[in-house]
Amino acid sequence: MSGRSLGFHLALLAAGVAAPFVLPAHAVQFAVFWIMVLFALTWDTMGGQMGYNSLGNILFFGLGMYICALTQVGIVYNIAEYTAANGAIHIDFTNRQYFEGLALGVVFAAFGAMVVAAALSWALFGLRGPYFAIGTLGAAIAAAELTSAWDWVGGGQGIAMPVFPGGPGMRERFFYFACMAAAVACYLFLRWLYRTRFSLAINAIRDDEDKAEALGLHTGRYKMVAWSISAFFLGIAGALFGNMTGFVEPLETAYPTLTFGIYMVAMTLLGGKGTLWGPVIGATLFYTLRELTWTYLLGWQYIALGVLIMVNVIYFQQGIMGWVRSRRPAWFGVKVDEGRPPAAGARAAGAAGE
């Protein structure tokens, strides 16, 4: 990392750390902002970098949420009794029980979502283009319906989450930093990942999957790992979000395909897919607009967001980073370079005569 880049990252980090102290009333909104960043970053790994537009990534968010909730309750109480009581049972967690349960829940959520993604990939990665999009959407809707019908996990009634121990304001700040840590970890991980062979492989799959196969690339393996990585971070996001809202139910909180599920796509397209910063910028802009319309245009908020999405996909398909790239290709390393190759050694020495 160059000095300027490091300074830039540290300044953003400092702003992130200061935010809940400067504007404590908005700590929850800020925490949800980090969840949005996670949504866009993980969606872009699939939709932007690999060219597989998933409409069902919310599945892993919901799975993570439920796995975490069940773990937290399950380590101190019988789950079936707890859910059957519809929230009438109040458990007093000790601090230790609460945080141990939460930590374990987050870990299970991350790995659980990842395992499900790996398993689903065998079924869904035979599909391409719109069929994959609809297939994943179907999987997410099916998960919501199955959860609603499954009494052991609370069915349509949902699960009341354990109450956070600690004074006023503590809970908001705690989850704010947990969400921020998850988003920053995801960013750093992808930043590293996009510099390895992995990124070239998934870009190749995006540009021409048949050609990638013809070169002998293990395409199935790359697709499975890409989706598992997305699911891992989405599982964490779901686990944290469930605890922030304090109540988990299938349709509105865990598997909201029409809100969060669409936001993922909209944010990435707005910021510019296939870049590391595009999703982050898109999430920032989209979420800010969303919060503003909810405050100042209440009643019209979905129409405003709908218009934004339409303008984006009709007139501004490349998104913000894509637009910058088309204006300043050299910033992205696109150039005609007349420099000679490194000292011609070995076999390909010298240009063939023309």
Next chain:
Amino acid sequence: MSAPILEVRGVTKAFGGVVANRDVSLAVQPGTITGLIGPNGSGKTTLFNSIVGQYPIDSGSILFEGREISRMSVQRIARLGMLRTFQQTRVFSKMDCIQNLMISLPHRQSGWKDMFRPHPPEVVEKAEHLLEFVGLHSKRRLPAGSLSFGQQKLLEFAMALMNEPKVLLLDEPTAGINPTLINGLIDRLKRANREFGITLFVIEHNMRVIMNLAQHIYCMAFGQVLASGSPAEVKDDPRVIDAYLGAHA
């Protein structure tokens, strides 16, 4: 004569009622350049697709280094060391030329851990050398999709070389290439064969090119092998002339 590196035995492939290949048998000797000619629609590309595992064949057998490959997937056959280029070029259009070459590294031994490896400097260097070899070095940082058709063909050829195949199947390598560049390309194909030891199996419509390039030529018509032999033999074979001029009926 040594054992053929690629052997096609009695391969038949039909699409619905249309028989694209009927009982096709041919052999490619290791280290040689073998040509495949024939009028449009005679089944040449279908045969290539069958050989590399793109199409499941209806009957017959395809042997690569003596091993049956007719039931293997495209990826597996590519990893064994038999690769093809496409008639309509296929490159990774949004990636630059260097990246196109880097991802074309042989995936023969690549395990799970290799997925996350950074790019070793030797790989970048090799990519640069190959781009120099095909004359695209100055374009190495341009997206492949911005190159002309002919340049994309050269890039695709470099990608194939990067993969270090034992056998390379080229589907009309000179189609769409500027006539002044064709000689350079013939020269490069010969060098790839001689210096890198890659066996070439080439579909070509340009008679001057294929006569100049190949040591042995097969001619197909109506899905069948019509004639084979040295360039001189095939050129003078009346059946081949008939097939091309349409007297065959």
